[in-house]
Amino acid sequence: MKKLALAALSLILPVFASASNTPAAGQAKPRAKAPVYTLYAAGDIADCAKKPALQTAAAQTANLIAAALDKDPQAFAVTLGDNTYPIGAPSEFTECYEPTWGRFKERTLPSPGNHDYGQPKALGYFNYFGELAGPDRRGYYSKKLGNWTLYSLNSQLSGNAMQVQLQWLKDELQKNKSRCTLAFWHHPAYSSGGHGNNKQMWPAWKLLADAGADIVLASHDHDYERFAPMNAQGEADERKGIRSFVVGTGGAKLTPMFFPKANTEIRDNNNHGVLKLVLQENSYSWEFLSIPGDNLRDSGNGSCH
Numbered sequence: 001m002k003k004l005a006l007a008a009l010s011l012i013l014p015v016f017a018s019a020s021n022t023p024a025a026g027q028a029k030p031r032a033k034a035p036v037y038t039l040y041a042a043g044d045i046a047d048c049a050k051k052p053a054l055q056t057a058a059a060q061t062a063n064l065i066a067a068a069l070d071k072d073p074q075a076f077a078v079t080l081g082d083n084t085y086p087i088g089a090p091s092e093f094t095e096c097y098e099p100t101w102g103r104f105k106e107r108t109l110p111s112p113g114n115h116d117y118g119q120p121k122a123l124g125y126f127n128y129f130g131e132l133a134g135p136d137r138r139g140y141y142s143k144k145l146g147n148w149t150l151y152s153l154n155s156q157l158s159g160n161a162m163q164v165q166l167q168w169l170k171d172e173l174q175k176n177k178s179r180c181t182l183a184f185w186h187h188p189a190y191s192s193g194g195h196g197n198n199k200q201m202w203p204a205w206k207l208l209a210d211a212g213a214d215i216v217l218a219s220h221d222h223d224y225e226r227f228a229p230m231n232a233q234g235e236a237d238e239r240k241g242i243r244s245f246v247v248g249t250g251g252a253k254l255t256p257m258f259f260p261k262a263n264t265e266i267r268d269n270n271n272h273g274v275l276k277l278v279l280q281e282n283s284y285s286w287e288f289l290s291i292p293g294d295n296l297r298d299s300g301n302g303s304c305h
Contacts, residue, residue: 182215189234192221220248
C-alpha cells in the first residue's frame with residue numbers, strides 16, 4: 001500500500017510544481033528582456049597612399065571590428081565619414097576600403113564625409129554602399145535597434161538640401177518617441193581638433209538636444225575626444241545633455257589638437273582605434289579599443305534620458 005501511495009504522490013507532485021510556476025489568472029507574465037546591441041564606430045578610415053591596404057592602420061581597426069562581429073550577431077560597424085582618401089574614388093573603395101572595413105560591409109551603418117564628396121555627388125560612396133547609405137542618395141537615414149533609434153546624417157549638405165534634412169530629422173524625432181537616441185555624422189558640432197567646432201551642424205544638434213537625444217558621434221578631426229553631456233547651447237548639462245564623441249581614429253594619419261574646448265573630458269591624437277558602444281534597454285556603456293601597440297583607455301556608462 002505504501003508503494004502505491006508513493007507512486008500516486010509522484011504523479012501529483014509534478015502537476016503542483018508546474019502549476020506553481022504558472023502566473024495566476026490576471027497576473028502579468030514576466031517581460032522579455034530587451035536585446036542588447038553593440039556598435040563599433042570610427043571615421044577617417046581607409047588611406048592607401050603610402051601603404052597597401054592590408055598594411056594600413058585601417059586594416060588593424062578592421063581586425064578589431066571583424067573579430068567582435070564574428071562573436072556577436074547583434075553588433076554593427078558604424079562609419080563616421082571620410083571612408084576613403086583622398087577623393088572617395090570608386091577605385092579607393094574597391095582597392096583600399098574593401099580589403100579592410102569592406103570585410104563587414106553588410107553589417108555597416110555608414111555616413112559620408114567631405115573626402116567622400118571628392119567625386120561628383122559622392123558617386124564612389126553611394127555606388128559602393130548602395131541602399132546601406134539610405135534612400136535616394138541623400139546620405140541620411142534612421143535605423144531602429146531595440147529601444148534605440150539611430151540617425152545617420154549627412155553633414156556635407158548645405159543650403160536647401162540641408163534644410164530638407166533638418167526638417168526630416170525634426171519630423172522623425174517627433175514620430176519616433178524612443179527611450180534612447182543616438183545620431184552620427186562626419187563634421188563634429190564641438191571639437192578641440194584642428195578643424196574645431198562646426199556651426200553648420202549646430203541646428204541638428206539643437207533638434208537632437210531638444211528631443212532628449214543621448215549620444216552624438218562624429219570624426220573629421222583625426223583624433224579621439226569625449227565631451228561631458230551638453231545641452232542645446234553647448235553648455236554642460238549632466239542630467240539632460242548629449243554625450244558626444246569625436247572618433248577620427250579609423251586609420252588615416254592622426255592630426256594635431258589645439259586648445260581644449262569647454263566641457264572636453266578626454267582628448268588624444270596618438271592612438272588609432274574604434275569606439276565600442278553597448279546599447280542596453282535604458283542605458284549604454286562605451287570603451288575605446290586601441291589597435292595593437294597603442295594604449296589609449298577610456299570607458300564609462302550612462303543612462304538614457
